[in-house]
Amino acid sequence: MNARILVVDDDTAISEMIGIVLKAEGFEPQFAGDGAEAIELFHVMRPDLVLLDLMLPGIDGIQVCAAIRAESGVPIIMLTAKGETTDVVKGLESGADDYVVKPFNPKELVARIKTRLRPVLPESADTVGIGDLVIDVQGHEVRRGSEKINLTPLEFQLLLALAVKPQQVFTREMLLEQVWGYHYKADTRLVNVHVQRLRAKVEHDPDNPRIVMTVRGVGYRAGAVS
Amino acid sequence: MRRVDWRAGLDRLRRLWSGSLRVRIVAITVALSAIAVTIIGAYISTSVRTNLFESRKDQVIAEAGRAATSAQEVFTTAGEASEAQDLESVFDAAADAIRSAVTAPLIAIRRGPGQDGQAPFIDQASDRWDDSMATTTLRSAVLNSDGDTVSWQSLAIADQSGEGTDPAVITGSLLSVQGQDYQLFLVYNFEDVQQTLDFVQQTLLLGGMALVLLIGAVAYLVVRLVVGPVRFAAETSEKLAAGQLEERLPEKGDDELATLARSFNRMADSLQRQIRQLADLSRVQQRFVSDVSHELRTPLTTIRLAGEVLYDQRKAFPPATARTAELLHTQTERFELLLADLLEMSRYDAGAVQLEVEPTNLVRLVEDAIEAVMPLAKEKKTEVRLVAPGGYFEAEVDGRRIRRILQNLLGNAIDHGEGRPIVVYVDSDASAVAIAVRDFGVGLAPADMARVFDRFWRADPSRQRSTGGTGLGLAISQEDAIVHGGDLDVWSEQGRGSCFRLTIPRHRGQLLGGGSPLDLPPDDALDLVQDQGEAS
Numbered sequence: 001m002n003a004r005i006l007v008v009d010d011d012t013a014i015s016e017m018i019g020i021v022l023k024a025e026g027f028e029p030q031f032a033g034d035g036a037e038a039i040e041l042f043h044v045m046r047p048d049l050v051l052l053d054l055m056l057p058g059i060d061g062i063q064v065c066a067a068i069r070a071e072s073g074v075p076i077i078m079l080t081a082k083g084e085t086t087d088v089v090k091g092l093e094s095g096a097d098d099y100v101v102k103p104f105n106p107k108e109l110v111a112r113i114k115t116r117l118r119p120v121l122p123e124s125a126d127t128v129g130i131g132d133l134v135i136d137v138q139g140h141e142v143r144r145g146s147e148k149i150n151l152t153p154l155e156f157q158l159l160l161a162l163a164v165k166p167q168q169v170f171t172r173e174m175l176l177e178q179v180w181g182y183h184y185k186a187d188t189r190l191v192n193v194h195v196q197r198l199r200a201k202v203e204h205d206p207d208n209p210r211i212v213m214t215v216r217g218v219g220y221r222a223g224a225v226s
Numbered sequence: 227m228r229r230v231d232w233r234a235g236l237d238r239l240r241r242l243w244s245g246s247l248r249v250r251i252v253a254i255t256v257a258l259s260a261i262a263v264t265i266i267g268a269y270i271s272t273s274v275r276t277n278l279f280e281s282r283k284d285q286v287i288a289e290a291g292r293a294a295t296s297a298q299e300v301f302t303t304a305g306e307a308s309e310a311q312d313l314e315s316v317f318d319a320a321a322d323a324i325r326s327a328v329t330a331p332l333i334a335i336r337r338g339p340g341q342d343g344q345a346p347f348i349d350q351a352s353d354r355w356d357d358s359m360a361t362t363t364l365r366s367a368v369l370n371s372d373g374d375t376v377s378w379q380s381l382a383i384a385d386q387s388g389e390g391t392d393p394a395v396i397t398g399s400l401l402s403v404q405g406q407d408y409q410l411f412l413v414y415n416f417e418d419v420q421q422t423l424d425f426v427q428q429t430l431l432l433g434g435m436a437l438v439l440l441i442g443a444v445a446y447l448v449v450r451l452v453v454g455p456v457r458f459a460a461e462t463s464e465k466l467a468a469g470q471l472e473e474r475l476p477e478k479g480d481d482e483l484a485t486l487a488r489s490f491n492r493m494a495d496s497l498q499r500q501i502r503q504l505a506d507l508s509r510v511q512q513r514f515v516s517d518v519s520h521e522l523r524t525p526l527t528t529i530r531l532a533g534e535v536l537y538d539q540r541k542a543f544p545p546a547t548a549r550t551a552e553l554l555h556t557q558t559e560r561f562e563l564l565l566a567d568l569l570e571m572s573r574y575d576a577g578a579v580q581l582e583v584e585p586t587n588l589v590r591l592v593e594d595a596i597e598a599v600m601p602l603a604k605e606k607k608t609e610v611r612l613v614a615p616g617g618y619f620e621a622e623v624d625g626r627r628i629r630r631i632l633q634n635l636l637g638n639a640i641d642h643g644e645g646r647p648i649v650v651y652v653d654s655d656a657s658a659v660a661i662a663v664r665d666f667g668v669g670l671a672p673a674d675m676a677r678v679f680d681r682f683w684r685a686d687p688s689r690q691r692s693t694g695g696t697g698l699g700l701a702i703s704q705e706d707a708i709v710h711g712g713d714l715d716v717w718s719e720q721g722r723g724s725c726f727r728l729t730i731p732r733h734r735g736q737l738l739g740g741g742s743p744l745d746l747p748p749d750d751a752l753d754l755v756q757d758q759g760e761a762s
Contacts, residue, residue: 011524011525011528013525013528014524014525014527014528014531017527017528017531017532017535018531020531020535021531021534021535024535081523081524102523102524102526102527103523103526103527103529103530103531103562104527104530105530105531105534106531106534106535107534217585
């Protein structure tokens with residue numbers, strides 16, 4: 001079955017053009033022109049991935065992103081017209097997994113979509129421990145004791161990447177390559193923001209992390225299994 | 227040591243003098259009024275002394291005249307009455323007459339010199355009389371005078387304690403006793419006159435000093451009244467300069483200071499208005515930039531996607547259409563680069579650039595940048611060498627911007643390097659890090675060197691460029707350097723190549739001391755390349 005992709009952009013020309021590119025790659029795109037329509041359509045079509053423009057009339061992209069994230073872990077890739085710092089960070093903080101800056105080329109867009117749709121999970125045992133958590137790799141589940149913790153696929157992938165190599169200190173660049181599939185220098189804010197989001201979900205005290213540990217000046221590593 | 231102290235004190239005085247209008251005005255006023263008071267005081271003191279002395283002297287002379295007359299009468303009467311009268315008693319009578327006529331002077335009666343015959347009586351004098359008191363000048367003046375005039379002279383006599391002297395006046399008059407000349411000397415002590423004079427002078431001195439102090443105080447008060455508002459105005463303009471645009475001076479009354487305050491406030495109003503206008507303009511510009519960004523990029527994205535789709539299928543097109551697709555592809559890319567650079571430039575112009583600094587190893591950054599230009603370098607068969615002579619290269623920088631500068635400099639060096647090696651230097655000192663990119667290509671004419679950072683300026687329009695630059699690269703690089711508190715400068719010589727040097731402070735917010743850890747151009751660059759040339 002082909003992946004269904006919800007494309008949200010108020011510019012019909014760009015939506016149509018993205019549609020042509022996606023169809024050529026074998027995806028099934030559907031289109032929404034504003035925020036309200038996007039949320040409505042999201043409920044109807046249950047897409048496998050959302051391409052979301054940040055500048056929308058009415059309900060803006062950031063709000064749409066937060067609304068979708070509130071009920072689903074579906075991969076969200078932002079399309080940002082501005083390369084401005086604040087917009088990107090706001091989008092990522094409201095739950096977007098990744099972003100592409102307009103104008104982008106079609107190969108870049110397709111590569112981003114494919115990475116998010118088919119995450120490459122590291123080889124590992126069926127269950128992996130990190131801190132006081134247990135990751136069920138096959139079941140895509142994270143548990144603390146009997147309590148299940150809901151993570152988005154990206155957060156799951158990030159946590160698992162750290163957990164399978166507990167001795168390894170990961171630089172942000174390594175994580176960008178392993179989790180986001182960037183093979184060149186990309187924006188390390190992606191890592192920073194998602195580590196914050198992940199910590200907010202898995203740590204007892206996000207200000208004093210025990211599971212995703214910071215290694216100052218280098219990056220991150222897994223907390224010891226307890 | 228002492229000399230140094232003295233000089234330091236002098237220096238401090240000089241600073242105080244030139245640094246404070248208040249000190250200067252008060253000092254000048256006090257000095258001038260002191261001179262005036264001294265002159266007036268000296269005049270008063272002199273005239274008082276002259277008057278006191280003259281009146282006392284007149285009094286003394288009158289007295290001496292009366293005494294001489296009384297004595298002469300005694301002698302004359304005695305002479306007429308009886309020649310055989312006891313001279314001793316006559317003399318006593320004369321002395322009594324003198325004593326009753328004068329106020330406690332020293333008295334001496336001396337027979338005139340050069341007279342023949344028996345002296346009617348021997349010379350007599352008070353105990354403390356000394357013959358040296360009557361000088362020869364006085365004696366001859368007395369002898370040459372007639373009986374009615376009194377001659378006088380000033381002199382100093384021992385005072386009562388016997389240690390100092392008192393001012394005094396000696397009078398001399400001529401007496402005639404039985405046809406013989408006798409001189410009557412009277413010595414008057416003028417100590418009381420001196421005392422009065424001293425008292426007057428002391429009073430004058432005290433009064434004068436008090437007056438000068440008073441004038442000083444008044445001057446200080448007046449200066450305060452004038453300088454106070456001026457100083458307040460100075461403080462207020464400092465605040466204005468520091469950006470507190472709401473600061474104003476109070477406007478009271480109609481005097482000169484109020485005029486100053488009013489015009490100052492008008493100036494501040496106008497400044498504030500203009501700065502507000504500029505700020506508004508800047509805000510409008512920023513909004514415009516962000517709007518343009520969105521409005522242009524959306525259609526450009528569509529064009530680019532369309533172009534790519536066509537480009538990917540160009541092999542299926544007839545040759546002319548295929549070439550069209552290629553041109554569309556490359557020119558869209560160029561347009562995109564140009565738009566990105568333009569937007570970056572206008573962000574700088576609007577002052578809307580924010581740095582994201584983190585401690586970064588600059589050598590790693592340089593290695594990354596070199597790696598990024600390797601495809602181009604290989605194409606041009608240019609070797610890029612890195613010289614980083616050890617040291618600690620961590621600095622707080624925005625890695626993305628520094629990498630952009632480096633790629634830009636490297637791209638230019640490869641473009642203009644004529645295939646000769648390019649040397650990248652990295653060095654640092656305690657406060658700054660520096661990166662220099664040196665090529666040995668065509669170099670720049672001196673006139674061009676001043677223009678390399680100008681927008682849309684190109685070294686040689688006829689040159690074919692491989693990096694497809696927008697003409698904004700170096701202008702943006704320079705802004706990137708400046709926003710780091712650093713500097714980007716250039717050295718170039720025709721035929722010897724160019725060197726661009728980036729210097730940035732190690733810590734955010736620090737200032738460059740003016741120097742750089744690297745010379746421009748680094749000395750050993752040529753050696754390195756020559757060594758390498760010989761080796762190969």
